Amino acid sequence: MLTFVIRRLLLAIPTLLLISLVIFLLVDLAPGSPMSEIPRTVPPEVRERMMQAMGANEPVVVRYLLWLRQFFLVEPAYVIDSLMGTNLAGGAQRVLSWQSRMPVFDIIAQRLPQTLTVIGSAYLVGVLIALPIGIYSAYRQYSWFDQLGTFVTMVGSSVPTFFTGVLLIIVFSVNLGWFPSIYDTTLEVTDWASFKMQIMQMALPVTMLALHNATEISRYMRSSMLENLGQDYVRTARAKGMSERVVVLKHVLRNSLIPVVTVIALGIPTIFGGAIIAEQVFKVNGLGTALIGAINASDLPTVQTLTFIFAVLIVFFNLVADILYGILDPRIRYD
């Protein structure tokens, strides 16, 4: 297992380098200039000097290599410096946003908590409601519960989140006025009242995303359970006189979880990247909003860095999924 993990991690290096290059070139090819938001009254010479100051007019190869150096050497050095109090970085140039002239990693550090609390808890809630629904639907296949569940999941996974999000806002914020429609990032939880406020403002975005995640995962859970419920070993367990609870929640569930756990693990990176729409709808000031803002302003370093981090997460959780697969299924051995 250890050799497998090491091998996979080593293999990830060329993969990620290639991904970073592709992202860099794609972002570079995209139309738009970092100067597009600068007023037209600014004379061309000044624009030229601004471009120079940001290094935006260097050849693409130079910019790419510089970015690589900053991302893989300078930024880790700054992290170590701030943790250990050393001075490895020595004031070297960090990855700076063209938009705000602020280090991109500082932007990430500011935005990440919002994304994790809203989108992360939505994913968690989604998984927690999806599993029991999937299990029960499969166990009582074609019961009214299953029929209803299948219908709701079908609707839930075919209706896009920007639609359900707006629908939730119209019903619960505009008409009923129960929950705020805008997520207030400045709210700090200090006492009971502000905690209640935080829960209230999380309610709608979490509901929307949790529903979306739950529908997909419960479908996987249901079909995996159904497949396993028909297996011979289930009959064996019943013939041994095991109770239905043991048969379903031990024998069948353990087998059914194998594919589902990998689906859940592979879905975790989407918490960071895929929630762009949710953050837009509810004005959550998270990573997704930061990415959209950067794209609009042709802020290449920010777009490049954020996208690359999403890629790293995807590669990492792929590995996690593989490792979990090996742990859950004794037939799979990586050596």
Add this chain to the structure above:
Amino acid sequence: MPDGAQAVLDVRGLETVFCTRGAEIHAVNKVSFHLKPGELLGVVGESGSGKSVTMMSLIGLLPSPPAEVRSGEVLLGGKDILKLSPTELRHVRGARVGFVFQDPMTSLNPVFTVGDQIMEPLRSHMRMSKAEARRRAAELLTLVGIPDADKRLKNYPHQFSGGMRQRVMIAMALACDPEVLIADEPTTALDVTIQAQIIELVKELRQKLGMAIVWITHDLGVVAGIADRVMVMYGGQVVEQAPVKELFGNPRHPYTRALLKAVPALSGERAGRLQVIEGQPPMLGSAPTSCPFRSRCTHAFDRCGKENPARRALDDKPLDHGHDVACHWNPEPADA
């Protein structure tokens, strides 16, 4: 009861129906049989004749719905187990009646160790502690001829060969010292040398432990080798029942005769093409009112289409204890 021994298992008039949308399948029709202590009853018949369904329905192993046991009694040690509550019946399964299934490759749960799976019924039915159950599981593995039992308990099913897995299945079925072992085609999925080993093992275990066995099979050769009595099933009913020597020496039902003719001879001249029974087994859409074998029978006459033959004794012993047959046709001694 003749022969002095009280039957461990006595099934009377068992009737099982599958109710699917708009249709009923009468899979088991008034099946009666008994099993004496230590006896091995062979149950033969082609696929769909109701062998497995009979055995599974008497112990509540069929999913309900669609399966429904309409009538009958299943007396285990004198008590009707069909009247038990689901929980009580559950403690009969695995404890007093052990089951071994056909395909050992898929019958074991792939994600639990063999030890866990053998210990499960011990912990649940006998309330053993973990340590006790582990000791007993190791004993059982040794009993079924798996060497190095302590180490093997920690292995997963995929680390065993097919024959070894079937041994594990047998160990699991025997865990709680059942009075009855039901073996549903336990050797069909194994290759011939392994088949022979498993048959030898069952013979040996039967002598050691003295449980009664129901052995379901397609293979008449196997039945001839190990059974004390044979029950032939067709279309969800018992068509002939006799002690093994009597059945092979003096088969009376046309279906039994056809089955025996369909067995290829290993020695002597090759007798041309393999003998087959023409036609298909019947669709059991309703309770039979005529002989189910009628359409494939070479001896069928008017009465066979009007009346489903009841089992009748061919000797002076009571029904189900000597030789009996469910057929209207009476072969002349010259025919037999």
